[in-house]
Amino acid sequence: MSKELKFTGNWFxxxxxxxxxxxxxxxxxxxxxxxxxxxxxxxxxxxVKKTVKDWISRQGIKKKTxxxxxxxxxxxxxxxxxxxxxxxxxxxxxxxxxxxxSVRNELKGINSEIKKKIIxxxxxxxxxxxxxxxxxxxxxxxxxxxVAVSESFFxxxxxxxxxxxxFGKEDEVLASFETMLFEHKIKDELTVDAFDKTISKFIxxxxxxxxxxxxxxxxxxxxxxxxxxxxxxxxxLSFPASFxxxxxxxxxxxxNFQFTYSVxxxxxxxxxxxxxxxxxxILKLTWQSIIDFLFETKAEFSLENMYLIEYxxxxxxxxxxxxxxxxxxLQAEFIIDDKIREAxxxxxxxxxxxxxxxQWLLQEFIKNKPLLPIFYRNLGLYFTQKDSNSKQKRxxxxxxxxxxxxxxxxxxxxxxxxxxxLFSDDFFFRNKLVLEKAKDTIRGYFxxxxxIGKLFSQDSPDERKTLAYRLFSRLRKxxxxxxxxxxxxxxxxxxxxxxxxxxxxxxxxxxxNDKTWQSDAVxxxxxxxxxxxxx
Amino acid sequence: xxxxxxxxxxxxxxxxxxxxxxxxxxxMPAIFAGDSESYRQKLVYNLLNIxxxxxxxxxxxxxxxxxxxxxxxxxxxxxxxxxNELYGYSSKFFEKWAYSVIMGIMETESQKEEG
Numbered sequence: 001m002s003k004e005l006k007f008t009g010n011w012f013x014x015x016x017x018x019x020x021x022x023x024x025x026x027x028x029x030x031x032x033x034x035x036x037x038x039x040x041x042x043x044x045x046x047x048v049k050k051t052v053k054d055w056i057s058r059q060g061i062k063k064k065t066x067x068x069x070x071x072x073x074x075x076x077x078x079x080x081x082x083x084x085x086x087x088x089x090x091x092x093x094x095x096x097x098x099x100x101x102s103v104r105n106e107l108k109g110i111n112s113e114i115k116k117k118i119i120x121x122x123x124x125x126x127x128x129x130x131x132x133x134x135x136x137x138x139x140x141x142x143x144x145x146x147v148a149v150s151e152s153f154f155x156x157x158x159x160x161x162x163x164x165x166x167f168g169k170e171d172e173v174l175a176s177f178e179t180m181l182f183e184h185k186i187k188d189e190l191t192v193d194a195f196d197k198t199i200s201k202f203i204x205x206x207x208x209x210x211x212x213x214x215x216x217x218x219x220x221x222x223x224x225x226x227x228x229x230x231x232x233x234x235x236x237l238s239f240p241a242s243f244x245x246x247x248x249x250x251x252x253x254x255x256n257f258q259f260t261y262s263v264x265x266x267x268x269x270x271x272x273x274x275x276x277x278x279x280x281x282i283l284k285l286t287w288q289s290i291i292d293f294l295f296e297t298k299a300e301f302s303l304e305n306m307y308l309i310e311y312x313x314x315x316x317x318x319x320x321x322x323x324x325x326x327x328x329x330l331q332a333e334f335i336i337d338d339k340i341r342e343a344x345x346x347x348x349x350x351x352x353x354x355x356x357x358x359q360w361l362l363q364e365f366i367k368n369k370p371l372l373p374i375f376y377r378n379l380g381l382y383f384t385q386k387d388s389n390s391k392q393k394r395x396x397x398x399x400x401x402x403x404x405x406x407x408x409x410x411x412x413x414x415x416x417x418x419x420x421x422l423f424s425d426d427f428f429f430r431n432k433l434v435l436e437k438a439k440d441t442i443r444g445y446f447x448x449x450x451x452i453g454k455l456f457s458q459d460s461p462d463e464r465k466t467l468a469y470r471l472f473s474r475l476r477k478x479x480x481x482x483x484x485x486x487x488x489x490x491x492x493x494x495x496x497x498x499x500x501x502x503x504x505x506x507x508x509x510x511x512x513n514d515k516t517w518q519s520d521a522v523x524x525x526x527x528x529x530x531x532x533x534x535x
Numbered sequence: 536x537x538x539x540x541x542x543x544x545x546x547x548x549x550x551x552x553x554x555x556x557x558x559x560x561x562x563m564p565a566i567f568a569g570d571s572e573s574y575r576q577k578l579v580y581n582l583l584n585i586x587x588x589x590x591x592x593x594x595x596x597x598x599x600x601x602x603x604x605x606x607x608x609x610x611x612x613x614x615x616x617x618x619n620e621l622y623g624y625s626s627k628f629f630e631k632w633a634y635s636v637i638m639g640i641m642e643t644e645s646q647k648e649e650g
Contacts, residue, residue: 481586481630488637489583493576496642503638507560511634512553 006228007257011307012202013227015251016235018260019242027090034229036182037098043177043237044107047149049086052114053079054150059138061128071125078121085113100182104174107147111170115142146170152314153240156198158187181233184220193219199236201319243311244268248321250310252290263290290327306332327366330415333435334408335362340438343404350377361401370413371405372518376476382529383469399530402522403449407441410519417515445523448505452527455494468528475521484511487524552628555617556635562610563639566602575640582637591629595622598636 005021007014020039024032026049027042056079061071089110096102122129122139129137142148146169147159154160158176165173179185184193190206195218197205206217223232243249244267252263267290290306305326312321335341344365347358359374375398382396396402411434456464467490474483484506491499502524509520567575578601585594595618605611621632 481634484634485583485587488634488641489580492579492583492641493572500642503642507556507635507638511631511638512556 004228005257007255007260008226008228009255010226011253011255011309012200012239013223013232013235014255014257014260015242015253015309016232016239017228017257018251018253018264019238019240020229020234021261022264023238023241028094034234035098036231037100037103039231039234039237040100040178040181041093041098041103041106044147044149044174045086045090045110046241047151048111048114048147049082051150052082052118052148055133055138055141055148056118058132059122060130060132061125062130063128067125067128074121078117081117082114085110085117100178104171104178107174108170111147115148118142143167146173151240153201154237155314181237184233191217191219193221195220195223195236199233200239201314244271246271248310248312250308253307253309254305266292325363325367328368330412330434331366331368333432334438335365337435337439340404340408343401344371344408346398346401348374348378348398348401349381350374351381352377356381361405365408370409372409372522375402375405379472379525380476383465383472396526396529399449399526402530403445403526404442406519406522407438407445410516411438411441413516413519444505445526448502448523449527449530451498451501452524453530455491455498456528464528468525471521471525471528475518475525478518480510480514480517483521548624552621552624552631555621556632558617559614559632559635560639560642562614563636564643565610566605566608566614567640567643569605570643575643579637579640582633582640586630586633586637591626591633594629594633 005017007017020034023046024034024038024042027045028038032038032042056075059075061068089106093103093106096106119139119142122137126137126139129139131137131140133141136144144167145162146165146167149160149165151160155162157180158164159173159180164176186194186196186198190196190198194206195203197203199220220232220236226232227235229235240249242264243251244264250267252260252267254260254263290308307327308323308325310321310323310325311319314320335344341362344361346361348361349356350359351357361371361374364371364374378398379396382394385394415434456467459467467486470486471483474480474486487506488503491502505520510517513520567578581597582594585597598618599615602611602615606615618632621628
C-alpha cells in the first residue's frame with residue numbers, strides 16, 4: 001500500500017524522504033512503486049552511477065602527453081556508454097518479474113558490464129594513469145572492488161565496507177544488503193531491527209545507548225507509524241542522497257515537502273552549472289538558489305521555518321563540522337531585497353587566531369549574528385597592513401557592505417530593545433516596517449559618508465587614514481565620548497553648514513544613544529577611508 | 536517594587552537630561568553669535584581638551600567665564616539655569632551635557648546666517 005508522501009516535521013525523517021525521492025527519481029523518473037525490490041534496484045543503480053562517474057572524473061594522467069585530448073574524449077564517450085548500459089538495464093528491470101534473486105542477477109550483470117567497459121577504456125593509458133583513488137588508479141580500483149559502489153556515510157555497513165566489498169564477493173555484498181533491507185538485520189552484533197548509530201550517524205550506537213537500563217533501544221519497526229513509506233529503512237538508507245556536495249555536504253530543509261524539494265533541486269542545478277567555477281562562486285550560488293526560491297514563493301515562505309543542514313565530512317564514522325542553520329523570517333525578508341542581498345553577499349577577510357580567513361556576511365546575517373564585529377576584525381587588518389606602494393594608498397574596499405551591515409545591525413538591535421508587546425497593531429507588518437526603516441538608515445548613512453568625504457577631501461590619504469584609525473580604535477573599545485571628542489576636534493573649523501548636519505546626527509544618534517551608537521559612528525569611518533559615493 | 540520605581544525614576548531623569556541637552560544646544564548659537572570664528576574655534580578646542588581630562592570643575596569654570604561676559608542675554612540665563620539643574624544630577628551625565636555645549640557652539644555660524 002503506498003501512502004501520500006508528506007513531511008513529518010522531523011527533519012531527520014524528512015530529509016530521508018527527500019533522499020528517497022531523489023534516489024528513485026534519478027532511476028525511474030516520476031513513476032515508481034515504493035516496494036523493497038524497486039528500492040533495492042534503484043539504490044544500487046543510483047550509487048553505481050554516482051560512484052563510477054566520480055571515479056572517472058577524478059582519474060587523470062600523469063604527464064602531459066600527446067594523447068591528452070584523446071584521453072578526455074575517451075572519458076566522455078565512456079560516460080555516455082555507461083549511461084546507455086544503465087538505461088537498457090532499467091528497461092529490462094521494468095519489464096521483468098521482480099524478486100530478490102532477479103534484482104540481484106540484474107545488478108551483478110550491470111556491475112560487471114560497467115567494470116569491463118571501464119577497464120577497456122583505460123587499459124591503453126595504464127602506464128600514464130595517476131592514482132587518485134586511495135593510491136590506486138581506476139583499473140586497479142575496479143579490479144579490486146566487488147560492487148562498484150561507495151558512500152562514506154555508510155562505510156560501516158558490511159556491504160559498503162572496503163574490507164568486505166572485494167572482487168569476487170559480489171554475491172555476499174548484495175546478500176548482506178538484502179538481509180538489511182528485507183529483514184532489517186543491520187549487523188550481526190546488533191539487536192535485529194535496531195535503530196541506532198550504525199544506520200544513522202545522528203543517533204547513539206546501541207553500545208553507548210544512555211537509557212538502556214530504563215528502556216529498550218528504538219527499532220526501525222517503531223518508526224513505521226511516522227513515515228509515509230512502507231518501510232522506514234528506505235528513508236534511513238536514502239538519507240545521504242538528500243545532501244548536495246559542495247566543499248561540504250549540505251541540504252536545505254523546511255517542513256514543507258514541495259518547498260524543500262524545489263529549493264534543493266534548484267540548488268543542485270545551480271551547483272552543477274558552477275562546478276568548475278571557484279569555491280566562492282559555489283557558496284554564493286547556494287544562497288542564490290535559496291533566495292531565488294524565496295523570491296518566487298514570497299507568499300508562502302514566510303510561513304515556513306527554514307534550515308540549512310550541513311556537515312563537512314565523515315571521519316571514522318563521526319560526522320565532522322555539523323551545522324544546523326535556521327533562517328529567521330526577519331532576515332529572510334531582508335535578503336529578498338536585491339540591494340541588501342548584494343551588499344551582504346560578500347566574503348570579508350578577518351584574522352582568526354593568527355590566520356587570515358574569510359567570513360561570509362550573508363551567512364552570519366542569517367545566523368542572526370551582528371555583522372559589525374566582523375568588520376572590526378577586517379578593519380583591524382586594513383589599518384595594520386602596510387601600503388607597499390605609496391601610489392596605491394589603499395582605499396577600504398568593503399565600504400558599501402560596511403555601511404549596510406552597520407545599518408542592519410542597528411535596526412535589528414533596536415527591534416530587540418523595543419520588543420515589549422507580544423501582539424500589537426503592527427504585528428503583521430512589523431518586518432515590512434523594519435525593512436523600510438533599514439533602507440532609510442542606509443540612505444542616511446550614505447549621505448553622511450559623502451559629507452565627510454567632501455569635508456576631508458583636502459586632507460592627504462595618510463591624514464585621513466590616521467584620523468580614521470583613531471576613530472576606529474575608540475569605536476572598537478566602545479569609548480563613545482572619546483569618539484565624539486575626536487570627531488568634534490576634527491570637525492572644528494570646517495564648513496558650518498555641513499558640520500551642522502553632522503552634529504545633528506552625532507547629537508541624536510551617538511551622544512544620546514548608548515545602545516547602538518557604534519553603527520551610527522560607522523559613516524564617519526566610511527567617509528574617511530572609503531572615498532567616492534558607491535551606494 | 537522599589538526596583539521598578541528606581542527604573543522608572545531613571546527613565547524620567549534620562550528623558551529630562553535629554554531635554555535639557557537639547558535646550559543647551561539650541562541656545563548656544565545665539566549666545567556666541569557675536570564672537571569671531573577664531574574665538575569660537577579656540578574655545579571649542581579648549582573645552583574638548585578639558586572634557587577629555589574629565590575635569591568637570593574646570594569645564595564649568597571655563598564655560599562660565601565665557602558666559603559671564605554675555606550674562607545679560609536671555610539665552611545665557613536659560614542655559615545657566617539648565618546647567619545649574621543638571622549639576623544636581625549624577626556626574627555620569629556630565630559628558631553628555633558638556634558635549635551638547637560644544638556642539639551648540641560649533642553650530643553657531645549657520646544659525647547666525649539664518650537669522
